[in-house]
Amino acid sequence: MFKCAVLHVLRNMQEGYNPEGGGGFICDICMNSVAVESMHAIAGCFHEYCKGCLEQHILVHMESKNLPVPCPGMECGNSIAVHDCTLLLCNQTDVHRLVQAS
Numbered sequence: 346m347f348k349c350a351v352l353h354v355l356r357n358m359q360e361g362y363n364p365e366g367g368g369g370f371i372c373d374i375c376m377n378s379v380a381v382e383s384m385h386a387i388a389g390c391f392h393e394y395c396k397g398c399l400e401q402h403i404l405v406h407m408e409s410k411n412l413p414v415p416c417p418g419m420e421c422g423n424s425i426a427v428h429d430c431t432l433l434l435c436n437q438t439d440v441h442r443l444v445q446a447s
């Protein structure tokens with residue numbers, strides 16, 4: 346039963362689309378089914394993650410001064426443009442810190 350469920354999740358991950366989740370996408374970071382409007386495609390490589398995960402990802406890299414922020418995609422090599430980051434950060438203070446650090 347459990348194994349079956351895992352296989353099902355893996356299949357959804359590969360397709361990046363969950364037909365039983367109300368038409369949402371699966372975010373590769375949190376593995377949640379996310380509505381299309383809550384996803385953000387990174388400019389340059391078009392990897393898609395939910396906005397909440399990307400915001401956290403950006404904040405973590407800002408804290409460790411690892412800029413520009415790399416795409417969370419495995420072996421992607423792309424970085425998230427400052428403009429993209431500013432769209433994802435809810436807190437204006439974080440936006441200012443990022444712009445100043447870049």
Ligand SMILES: [Zn+2]
Pocket residue numbers: 372373374375376377394395396397398399
């Ligand atoms: Zn997510």
Ligand SMILES: [Zn+2]
Pocket residue numbers: 387390391392416417418421422423
């Ligand atoms: Zn990427």
